Amino acid sequence: MAREMTGAEMVIEALADQGVKHLFGYPGGAVLPIYDALFAQDRVKHVLVRHEQGAVHAAEGYARSTGKVGCVLVTSGPGATNAVTGLTDALMDSIPIVCITGQVPTHLIGNDAFQECDTVGITRPCTKHNYLVKSVGDLPRVLHEAFHIAASGRPGPVVVDIPKDVQFARGVYAKPKDFPHTGYRPRLKGDMDKIRQAIELMAQAKRPVFYTGGGVINSGRAASELLRELVKLTGFPITSTLMGLGAFPAGDPQWLGMLGMHGTLEANMAMHDCDVMICIGARFDDRITGRLDAFSPGSKKIHVDIDPSSINKNVKVDVAVVGDCAHVLEDMVRLWRTQARQPDKSALADWWRQIEKWRARRSLAYRPSNEVIKPQYAIQRLYELTKDKDVYITTEVGQHQMWAAQFYRFQEPNRWMTSGGLGTMGYGLPASVGVQLAHPRSLVIDIAGEASVLMTMQELSTAVQYRLPIKVFILNNQYMGMVRQWQELLHGGRYAESYSAALPDFVKLAEAYHACGIRCEKPGDLDHAIKEMIAVDKPVLFDCVVDPKENCFPMIPSGRAHNEMILGDAGVSPEEAVTEEGRVMV
Amino acid sequence: MNAPAPTSHYPAAPTAQTVETHTLSVLVDNEPGVLARVIGLFSGRGYNIESLTVSETEHQKHLSLITIVTTGTPMVIEQIKNQLDRLVPVHRVVDMTLAGNSIERELAMVKVRGRGEHRVEALRLADAFRARVIDATTESFVFEITGKSDKIEQFIELMLPLGLVEVARTGIAAIARGPEGMAAR
Numbered sequence A: 001m002a003r004e005m006t007g008a009e010m011v012i013e014a015l016a017d018q019g020v021k022h023l024f025g026y027p028g029g030a031v032l033p034i035y036d037a038l039f040a041q042d043r044v045k046h047v048l049v050r051h052e053q054g055a056v057h058a059a060e061g062y063a064r065s066t067g068k069v070g071c072v073l074v075t076s077g078p079g080a081t082n083a084v085t086g087l088t089d090a091l092m093d094s095i096p097i098v099c100i101t102g103q104v105p106t107h108l109i110g111n112d113a114f115q116e117c118d119t120v121g122i123t124r125p126c127t128k129h130n131y132l133v134k135s136v137g138d139l140p141r142v143l144h145e146a147f148h149i150a151a152s153g154r155p156g157p158v159v160v161d162i163p164k165d166v167q168f169a170r171g172v173y174a175k176p177k178d179f180p181h182t183g184y185r186p187r188l189k190g191d192m193d194k195i196r197q198a199i200e201l202m203a204q205a206k207r208p209v210f211y212t213g214g215g216v217i218n219s220g221r222a223a224s225e226l227l228r229e230l231v232k233l234t235g236f237p238i239t240s241t242l243m244g245l246g247a248f249p250a251g252d253p254q255w256l257g258m259l260g261m262h263g264t265l266e267a268n269m270a271m272h273d274c275d276v277m278i279c280i281g282a283r284f285d286d287r288i289t290g291r292l293d294a295f296s297p298g299s300k301k302i303h304v305d306i307d308p309s310s311i312n313k314n315v316k317v318d319v320a321v322v323g324d325c326a327h328v329l330e331d332m333v334r335l336w337r338t339q340a341r342q343p344d345k346s347a348l349a350d351w352w353r354q355i356e357k358w359r360a361r362r363s364l365a366y367r368p369s370n371e372v373i374k375p376q377y378a379i380q381r382l383y384e385l386t387k388d389k390d391v392y393i394t395t396e397v398g399q400h401q402m403w404a405a406q407f408y409r410f411q412e413p414n415r416w417m418t419s420g421g422l423g424t425m426g427y428g429l430p431a432s433v434g435v436q437l438a439h440p441r442s443l444v445i446d447i448a449g450e451a452s453v454l455m456t457m458q459e460l461s462t463a464v465q466y467r468l469p470i471k472v473f474i475l476n477n478q479y480m481g482m483v484r485q486w487q488e489l490l491h492g493g494r495y496a497e498s499y500s501a502a503l504p505d506f507v508k509l510a511e512a513y514h515a516c517g518i519r520c521e522k523p524g525d526l527d528h529a530i531k532e533m534i535a536v537d538k539p540v541l542f543d544c545v546v547d548p549k550e551n552c553f554p555m556i557p558s559g560r561a562h563n564e565m566i567l568g569d570a571g572v573s574p575e576e577a578v579t580e581e582g583r584v585m586v
Numbered sequence B: 001m002n003a004p005a006p007t008s009h010y011p012a013a014p015t016a017q018t019v020e021t022h023t024l025s026v027l028v029d030n031e032p033g034v035l036a037r038v039i040g041l042f043s044g045r046g047y048n049i050e051s052l053t054v055s056e057t058e059h060q061k062h063l064s065l066i067t068i069v070t071t072g073t074p075m076v077i078e079q080i081k082n083q084l085d086r087l088v089p090v091h092r093v094v095d096m097t098l099a100g101n102s103i104e105r106e107l108a109m110v111k112v113r114g115r116g117e118h119r120v121e122a123l124r125l126a127d128a129f130r131a132r133v134i135d136a137t138t139e140s141f142v143f144e145i146t147g148k149s150d151k152i153e154q155f156i157e158l159m160l161p162l163g164l165v166e167v168a169r170t171g172i173a174a175i176a177r178g179p180e181g182m183a184a185r
């Protein structure tokens, strides 16, 4: 039934109709009518952040851990510009977000009015789509369309810019079902001929590898289940990008670990030497391919992606299937079963023998210490002490992020929230706020670096306000460690500006926020301290003081090929790797 | 060859490949900002625009047609089409060059200033090129010429020594031969 109401009321009505329970926002002059409308109801709960960037990251965490659209409300001008980093982050990582921005009244647009900025102009390249709504009559349609566009196809952020006079104006509201469909209808089912070709290639493979990405996670739970089924059916090895971790369980013997710049030796070598690569929901990003002309030179490549523009962008593939991962995987599983395909067993066994040799080199090995906490050890202990719990992990950006990806063994999808495409320092803390809100009883941990976490530290205040017991586990190496590592390895050890001088006392900082602070400096104290952190029913800043000089290996220096990895010195040499002794080391 | 600098964070630039010129017809919703989206896509991703024309085609359906002439390697052209298709207000992208059966036309207005022999020669050439005189003074002409771009360029070149003052060109419009419309194909 159509009802008359103000534009501001339509916003709340539309959010409620779209199933939005939480809205991350920050008020200001140009959105006050919407805040008025929020005040009068209790269907949509507003979460007050401390900076608009934090609102978007929180919504991203919310979206990625639930599979729903994350929702943001900010004011015009600085509110909108502060949101730009978050929007770009969501675009790069394909996260569904609807961000409502206030705008100055329509008659003032273009006049350099107070807190005016060209929001649609600024956000055009960092959203999947955006709207400036100039008439209240368009508002219901635009709001519902925004949710449809954010969530369907390759997900992404959508901005709806609403001038203040449109928020005050009265009009007739209409429900989502009153808008049958826009012209935007991405293709879900893959072309069966292409899928058949893919299955044919896979059946003839001698050295196959699955290379999967965030698209599998975005496609929903069913995609991960189907992927697991297909991997089991075929017996092929599988690796994944940073964004795809958890779609396939890390505890499984067919799992090779993450690939790419800081991926495992076995994953990258398998990619380099394979004869058939099955890429599902990943996009051949430069952190994955390394040097393009040396990328997996001898393989036939299959690419499944919902976004046609991801296909043949960086790497030419042999069979391209445009479609949603779950739909295509379902067809692949069915074809593989009904045609009773059997890959060449002995070739596959040889391939696995080769892979085991690479695995035996233990490329993630590090030199343990009784004196200082090694960051890898800290993550390993964190994993061991939390793996049986209902746990969600977010991260900041840097070495700690890569160590988290390498050493925290994800068994399930939607449990891992990290800024992959944009690499946004400051992502993890606000993201964990969003995750905790969506999963109030779960354990939510932000694995952080001491430099990154200071970029959005103020969101700890949000966590305290809403009693969200997030755990910020800081691997404090006193350096922008990833920058220091590049400077050490590639810039002659000139550590320009990468030392985190004048760090705050994180324990006192936590206390100042009315949160809990814990510091740990010795490996022997670590287990106890982590248990204490888990037991505290409030937000915790955990200052884990780690070895300041540790580097993250393996590493493919940019512009190099997969078989040109730099390995740490704690691994096993190729000669040793085949001996029994080699196997038991580290 | 351009090997990557040892400290670069990114792979080396791909080595030069053959570049092709393609004409793309893009059917879009006639709404504010749609041209900015298309142009922003080209500048943001570093694609070339050689020529661009836009106009409303069907008022009732709120549709506009954008014709873009662009250059790039076959892989880049493929990317451009896919990226255009990804824009929400874009309905269809047709590669007129690949389709191979399109007609392309451009209109130019060419101002020439001169007296005596030059003036006579300009008129004679205009006649040969089927250009029309749409403005004249005792010392100048404005010619209107339509045709393929190379014909127009040739005409302009000929006018150069005869007192060419300035040129205004529309850019290329393209349409497929035969009975089918773009939306139906």
Ligand SMILES: Cc1ncc(C[n+]2csc(CCOP(=O)(O)OP(=O)(O)O)c2C)c(N)n1
Pocket (backbone or CB within 6 Å): A396, A397, A398, A399, A400, A401, A423, A424, A425, A448, A449, A450, A451, A452, A453, A475, A477, A479, A480, A481, A482, A483
């Ligand atoms: C907003 C932003 N600015 C700069 C960078 C570049 N950058 C990448 S990692 C890094 C250092 C991060 O330091 P820290 O958070 O302490 O993590 P660590 O590498 O020490 O684990 C920097 C500056 C970035 N990714 N994001």
Ligand SMILES: [Mg+2]
Pocket (backbone or CB within 6 Å): A398, A449, A450, A451, A475, A476, A477, A478, A479, A480, A481
């Ligand atoms: Mg650090």
